[in-house]
Amino acid sequence: ELKVEQNPLFLSMQEGKNYTIYCNYSTTSDRLYWYRQDPGKSLESLFVLLSNGAVKQEGRLMASLDTKARLSTLHITAAVHDLSATYFCADQGGSEKLVFGKGTKLTVNP
Amino acid sequence: DAGVIQSPRHEVTEMGQEVTLRCKPISGHNSLFWYRQTMMRGLELLIYFNNNVPIDDSGMPEDRFSAKMPNASFSTLKIQPSEPRDSAVYFCATSHGYEQYFGPGTRLTVT
Numbered sequence: 001e002l003k004v005e006q007n008p009l010f011l012s013m014q015e016g017k018n019y020t021i022y023c024n025y026s027t028t029s030d031r032l033y034w035y036r037q038d039p040g041k042s043l044e045s046l047f048v049l050l051s052n053g054a055v056k057q058e059g060r061l062m063a064s065l066d067t068k069a070r071l072s073t074l075h076i077t078a079a080v081h082d083l084s085a086t087y088f089c090a091d092q093g094g095s096e097k098l099v100f101g102k103g104t105k106l107t108v109n110p
Numbered sequence: 111d112a113g114v115i116q117s118p119r120h121e122v123t124e125m126g127q128e129v130t131l132r133c134k135p136i137s138g139h140n141s142l143f144w145y146r147q148t149m150m151r152g153l154e155l156l157i158y159f160n161n162n163v164p165i166d167d168s169g170m171p172e173d174r175f176s177a178k179m180p181n182a183s184f185s186t187l188k189i190q191p192s193e194p195r196d197s198a199v200y201f202c203a204t205s206h207g208y209e210q211y212f213g214p215g216t217r218l219t220v221t
Contacts, residue, residue, distance in 0.1 A: 048208055097143075098143075098155065
């Protein structure tokens with residue numbers, strides 16, 4: 001059974017701080033996706049990671065992929081309020097299907 | 111490009127009624143996915159099509175749910191009869207390659 005586990009599920013942090021969200025996945029497909037969802041909105045694609053050691057950065061967010069450990073991380077640098085949202089990782093398990101984690105609800109407090 | 115278009119955006123219906131959700135994919139995208147999102151179960155893939163052909167419907171919860179893709183520009187997800195536990199947000203997503211692009215979703219409430 002395909003499994004994607006994110007932690008933490010809830011994260012409250014202060015502006016200016018750094019933190020990391022972890023995503024463990026079970027397949028060997030080694031394609032990992034990160035999405036952002038604002039309340040009541042759709043999912044917005046943030047990063048697509050396609051190979052071991054892949055690292056992508058956009059603004060204060062950086063995602064990386066370690067296929068040997070089956071682990072992806074989403075690192076937040078110097079958080080700002082606008083980053084408050086729910087972040088999902090998703091594993092593409094050998095087909096076109098995506099299996100999503102439960103999401104990490106991030107709240108950035110002033 | 112307008113992105114993935116879904117209609118209606120909100121639907122409130124009574125138990126036992128038929129509900130049809132619609133999706134127009136991004137032009138040129140050859141794969142289409144229907145997802146359901148609830149607080150309890152998170153995001154679940156219901157069914158996906160490739161080149162208008164259903165590839166995997168293992169996530170469809172039961173026979174009350176059916177999906178079609180009669181052409182490359184249109185897909186429907188039908189629930190008949192609807193039940194309160196079907197209340198959720200239903201997303202359509204499309205792709206051409208790796209990345210999936212999500213529509214705005216349809217919020218379904220069954221009373």
